[in-house]
Amino acid sequence: MIANFGLAALWLAAALAALQLLAASLALTGRGSALGAIIRPVAITQGLLTTLAFIALLVLFCQTDLSVKLVAENSHSAKPFLYKFAGTWGNHEGSMLLWVTIMGLAGGFVALVERRLPEPTMIATLAGQAFVSLGFYAFLLLASNPFERLDPVPVEGLGLNPLLQDPGLAFHPPTLYIGYVGLSIAFSFAIGALITREVGPAFARAMRPWVLGSWIFLTLGITAGSYWAYYELGWGGWWFWDPVENASLMPWLAATALLHSASVLAARNALRAWTVMLGVVAFSMSMVGTFLVRSGILTSVHAFAVDPTRGSFILALLAINIGAALTLFGLRAASVTEGERFALTSREGALVFNNVMLTATLGIVLVGTLYPLLAESMGQKVSVGPPYFNPAGAMFVVPMLLVLAVGPLLRWRNDSLRRIRPELVVIAALLLGSLAALAFFGVPLLPLLGLALAAVLAVASLLPLRGRKLRTVKLPLWGMVVAHFGVAVALLGMASDSAFTTERLVAMKVGDKVAVGPWELKLDSIEPVAGPNWTALEAAIEASYQGGKPDLLKPQARQFWSPPQATSESALDTRWNGQLYAVLGEQAEDGRWQLRLWWKPFVPMIWYGGLLIALGGVLALLGRVSSDLRRLIARDKIAYRRQRQGR
Amino acid sequence: MNQPIKAKHQRLVLVLVALAALIGAAMLAAWGLRSQASYFYVPADIAANPPEAGRAVRLGGMVEAGSLKTDADGVTTRFVVGDGKARVPVTFKGIRPDLFKEGSGVVAEGKLGADGTFVADNLLAKHDEKYVPREMAGMTAEQARKTVEETR
Numbered sequence A: 001m002i003a004n005f006g007l008a009a010l011w012l013a014a015a016l017a018a019l020q021l022l023a024a025s026l027a028l029t030g031r032g033s034a035l036g037a038i039i040r041p042v043a044i045t046q047g048l049l050t051t052l053a054f055i056a057l058l059v060l061f062c063q064t065d066l067s068v069k070l071v072a073e074n075s076h077s078a079k080p081f082l083y084k085f086a087g088t089w090g091n092h093e094g095s096m097l098l099w100v101t102i103m104g105l106a107g108g109f110v111a112l113v114e115r116r117l118p119e120p121t122m123i124a125t126l127a128g129q130a131f132v133s134l135g136f137y138a139f140l141l142l143a144s145n146p147f148e149r150l151d152p153v154p155v156e157g158l159g160l161n162p163l164l165q166d167p168g169l170a171f172h173p174p175t176l177y178i179g180y181v182g183l184s185i186a187f188s189f190a191i192g193a194l195i196t197r198e199v200g201p202a203f204a205r206a207m208r209p210w211v212l213g214s215w216i217f218l219t220l221g222i223t224a225g226s227y228w229a230y231y232e233l234g235w236g237g238w239w240f241w242d243p244v245e246n247a248s249l250m251p252w253l254a255a256t257a258l259l260h261s262a263s264v265l266a267a268r269n270a271l272r273a274w275t276v277m278l279g280v281v282a283f284s285m286s287m288v289g290t291f292l293v294r295s296g297i298l299t300s301v302h303a304f305a306v307d308p309t310r311g312s313f314i315l316a317l318l319a320i321n322i323g324a325a326l327t328l329f330g331l332r333a334a335s336v337t338e339g340e341r342f343a344l345t346s347r348e349g350a351l352v353f354n355n356v357m358l359t360a361t362l363g364i365v366l367v368g369t370l371y372p373l374l375a376e377s378m379g380q381k382v383s384v385g386p387p388y389f390n391p392a393g394a395m396f397v398v399p400m401l402l403v404l405a406v407g408p409l410l411r412w413r414n415d416s417l418r419r420i421r422p423e424l425v426v427i428a429a430l431l432l433g434s435l436a437a438l439a440f441f442g443v444p445l446l447p448l449l450g451l452a453l454a455a456v457l458a459v460a461s462l463l464p465l466r467g468r469k470l471r472t473v474k475l476p477l478w479g480m481v482v483a484h485f486g487v488a489v490a491l492l493g494m495a496s497d498s499a500f501t502t503e504r505l506v507a508m509k510v511g512d513k514v515a516v517g518p519w520e521l522k523l524d525s526i527e528p529v530a531g532p533n534w535t536a537l538e539a540a541i542e543a544s545y546q547g548g549k550p551d552l553l554k555p556q557a558r559q560f561w562s563p564p565q566a567t568s569e570s571a572l573d574t575r576w577n578g579q580l581y582a583v584l585g586e587q588a589e590d591g592r593w594q595l596r597l598w599w600k601p602f603v604p605m606i607w608y609g610g611l612l613i614a615l616g617g618v619l620a621l622l623g624r625v626s627s628d629l630r631r632l633i634a635r636d637k638i639a640y641r642r643q644r645q646g647r
Numbered sequence B: 001m002n003q004p005i006k007a008k009h010q011r012l013v014l015v016l017v018a019l020a021a022l023i024g025a026a027m028l029a030a031w032g033l034r035s036q037a038s039y040f041y042v043p044a045d046i047a048a049n050p051p052e053a054g055r056a057v058r059l060g061g062m063v064e065a066g067s068l069k070t071d072a073d074g075v076t077t078r079f080v081v082g083d084g085k086a087r088v089p090v091t092f093k094g095i096r097p098d099l100f101k102e103g104s105g106v107v108a109e110g111k112l113g114a115d116g117t118f119v120a121d122n123l124l125a126k127h128d129e130k131y132v133p134r135e136m137a138g139m140t141a142e143q144a145r146k147t148v149e150e151t152r
Helices: A002-028 A033-063 A069-073 A082-089 A092-115 A119-143 A165-195 A201-232 A243-270 A272-294 A308-333 A348-376 A386-410 A417-440 A445-461 A475-500 A605-646 B006-036 B042-050 B132-152
Strands: A503-508 A513-514 A517-528 A534-545 A551-553 A556-561 A564-569 A572-574 A578-587 A593-601 B038-041 B056-063 B076-080 B085-093 B105-112 B118-125
Touching: A002 A033, A002 A092, A002 A119, A033 A069, A069 B038, A082 A092, A082 A165, A082 B132, A092 A119, A092 A165, A092 A272, A119 A165, A119 A308, A165 A201, A165 A243, A165 A272, A165 A308, A165 A593, A201 A272, A201 A556, A201 A605, A243 A272, A243 A348, A272 A308, A272 A348, A308 B006, A348 A386, A348 B006, A386 A445, A386 A475, A386 B006, A417 A445, A417 A513, A445 A475, A475 A593, A475 A605, A503 A513, A503 B132, A513 A593, A517 A578, A534 A572, A534 A578, A534 A593, A551 A572, A556 A578, A564 A578, B038 B042, B042 B056, B042 B085, B056 B085, B085 B105
Parallel strands: B038 B056, B085 B118
Antiparallel strands: A503 A593, A513 A517, A517 A534, A534 A551, A534 A556, A556 A564, A572 A578, A578 A593, B056 B076, B056 B105, B076 B085, B105 B118
């Protein structure tokens, strides 16, 4: 019943998307201007219908309705409630429904609130949104129907992959999806602006909150995903250059570039064609990411579908959407008029440098991610990892971060380095000083650069506040300062992790002691424990930092029974200056237990930095939205007054 | 450089800068991939045409039954990976993945030592029925059963 209802809502939403595209095309070509009025309500209704379909699937999962194939294959009645709920998107069909739902809601929301752009541009934007959505509706309804039924109804479900049974699952995928799909709005704005040739500051201002919002969610999603991989996979690493991670990093890099170029366009009416191009590229990267993750061409916990028709379906969608957008860009780019001019030494100049470096980094990541797939299609099996990504990425990230220290101090349009000489001296002294000090202690090259840049950026990111009354500083400026400071914090964590980590791999009897960096550890006991759908061996380890009062760490080796699978649950002890990380391994023939232990100084800074970067985005977004609202209210007041005077 | 550049030139300069950076990125990527990508080998490949010692490669095959041993330190594992045609001894220092066992497939990341022993930094074992390492997908059908039977 609920399943039929959900499916009907989904079909109806797809029909509305088709109507939206048709009405918008007719209205734009001047053959049905009356149709223009129905487009916004249609977009809003479509958003509500997708939400209903998604709620229907949520209910089915929470009730463990085994007559639905998807539920039977991915859920189990004995699963904890949180994972029944979150299991809704822990599978291919459910996650694609979540994607379509967010897309519908975003389109509906933009139709509801965006009133600043000329109406034809809005209609073209919503046409673009409908065009992209239609492809995903088709994919969902034709190739991955989440509401498919089973007859006869099985007695019990197959359960959820235990690696996904983690509280992180409840938040990581929706967060990342809001980021991915939010960029579709930027894409549609770019399409709309190209169709109506309205590329200017108004377009950038309308697009910016959407880019900011998506970027905040992407940042949070990547940060959470990295922390999940760090503690759940038990390898002690926080970034593996796994294609799935790259799939989320690429849209982030493009969105970061877009964010900065949209600022230039909004403030100075420059970088017009470039900003439109980035709008197209950012969402294209989201789609490439979805293709990589969801098509099943990769091995990972994320690759649910191992069905070649689905892979080719997404590939076709990708080709159609990106191809159409790039063709439109090619046709219209020449007619996008030249923007305002600026000198190389100026805020714009620094932001152009940032954009070029981000794009080059994006290129490095994209090539490294796709190369193994291309090589495999030619019969060669290759894997590309940190030895490629780290140095190649650093070639562009290091210069970018150096310019990031100086750029925010420059004025728009035209500036001279002589004006900011005191700041430059501070930055240069700090850079050379920390480089020399670190080289003296023999830190390897990449962490050395990372630590020195972190020190420089931490100070330089605060310099734009110099000489201002803190109380009068506007929110967007606070946002920039906080986000840039967050980059420094994250960099400190990353570089410290590779420079200062101590690792011990030991086999211990109960009662044995081992030292890891400043820690003294003692294996107290190994006991069996049981959870709702697993049993485990749990070690109790007393850990004392520099002889202080000991903490108790309890890493587990878990055995899930539906589906049968073993996982290791690491144990963490966090201090202000780092984290102790313990993993329990197997018992050797002689009765000793394998333990893998790490002391990782400052490693939590990576995720604190990520949170700060996202917080910077939130501050900027609040600042932009509130000033937009103020402007809107003022405009309404003026209009109201005029109306009264006219009477 | 402190005067705004002529309009005509500005777009050209920007395009050239972007182009130069992207070409630089492409060349860097090509160079990096040539020297840093790690290739996948099965034991027969290593017997026929071994990679140079010290180069990062991946080795995939079946863990031979009866070959799995733990050293006296309790954390170093030794085993033999075979594909029915050739056998490669492997050492691995670390905690073995949960589903790593004799007679099942494995992909080892690491380097071939000068003595012909493969030193693995990381082992990728089958997660469960649904999540098979890609490199093993082709092998399990053709060679796996035979290999396991031969080494049993």
